[in-house]
Amino acid sequence: MMNRQHSFEIEKQTTSESNLLILKGELDLSKAAELRAAADPFVADTQRRLILNLKDLGYIDSTGIGVILSLLKARHVLKAPMGVENIPPKIQRLFDMTGLTPFIQETSINVNQKG
Amino acid sequence: MNLDNRTISMTLPAEAEYIDLVRLTLYGLGTKIGFTYEDIEDMKVAVAEACNNAVVHAYEPSNVGTLEVRFERLDSGLKITVRDHGYSFNFEEKVRQASSLHDKSLEEVNVGGLGIYLMQALMDEVEVRNDGGTEVVLTKWLSKSEEMV
Numbered sequence: 001m002m003n004r005q006h007s008f009e010i011e012k013q014t015t016s017e018s019n020l021l022i023l024k025g026e027l028d029l030s031k032a033a034e035l036r037a038a039a040d041p042f043v044a045d046t047q048r049r050l051i052l053n054l055k056d057l058g059y060i061d062s063t064g065i066g067v068i069l070s071l072l073k074a075r076h077v078l079k080a081p082m083g084v085e086n087i088p089p090k091i092q093r094l095f096d097m098t099g100l101t102p103f104i105q106e107t108s109i110n111v112n113q114k115g
Numbered sequence: 116m117n118l119d120n121r122t123i124s125m126t127l128p129a130e131a132e133y134i135d136l137v138r139l140t141l142y143g144l145g146t147k148i149g150f151t152y153e154d155i156e157d158m159k160v161a162v163a164e165a166c167n168n169a170v171v172h173a174y175e176p177s178n179v180g181t182l183e184v185r186f187e188r189l190d191s192g193l194k195i196t197v198r199d200h201g202y203s204f205n206f207e208e209k210v211r212q213a214s215s216l217h218d219k220s221l222e223e224v225n226v227g228g229l230g231i232y233l234m235q236a237l238m239d240e241v242e243v244r245n246d247g248g249t250e251v252v253l254t255k256w257l258s259k260s261e262e263m264v
Binding site: 066069073076098106 | 130131132134135138139153156159160163164167170171215216217218219221222224226229230232233236237
C-alpha cells in the first residue's frame, strides 16, 4: 500500500469538452518528464479545455510546478483554457508561495478560439 | 543529553529516483522529534530541492556520483546537510538571485531559481558552501508548542 501511495500515476480522460489528466501520488524530479510527455499531446488541442485534477496528488516540488507552469504558458500563447482543479491545501500553499496561483486563474478563463 | 551521537546519515546515488528515500527518512525522523505535519511537509520539499540541485547540476550524466544527506538533531530543531562531490555551479550566486514568480507576467516567467526560492521560504535557515562540491545546510526550529509535546 505504501508503494502505491508514494508512486506517481496519471489517468487520462477525453470527452467532447475536455482533456482531463488526473494526477495521483508524488510528483517529483523523477516523474516530471512523465507528466510532460503525458500532457504534451493535448496542449495544441484548443477545441478542448485542458484540465489537471490534483485531488489525489500528495506531493509536488519545483520540478512539478515547472511542468505545470510550462503548460500554462503554452496554453496562454494559444489563448486556450486550462484548469488546475481540486488542489489540496498543502499544494495550494506552495502554488501561493511560488506565485503560480495567479497564472492558474488567468489561464482558466482563456476563451477557446472557437468558443 | 548528548546529541552528537544522534546523527543519521545516508549516502545514495545522485539520481532522481532515490530522492523519495530522503523524504521518507525525513518524515520518519520529523515525526519522532515532534514536528507538526505542516513543518514536515515544508522540510520534505526544501530538502528535496537541495537534492534536486545536486542530481541535476553536480555530475555529468555518464558519471553518476553520490549524494550525502545528514540529519542532525539539535536542542530545539533539526539540521539537514545535503552534500555532493561534483561540479559547483555558483550555487551561492543562484541563492542570492532566486526569486518567485510574483509580479511577473506569464510571458516572461521561467522556472529557474524556483527550487532555491522554495528552499529559503520553507526553512528557517539556509547556508550554502562550495568546496570541492556543494554543501547545503538547512535548519528548522521546533516551534514552542511543538517542544512542549
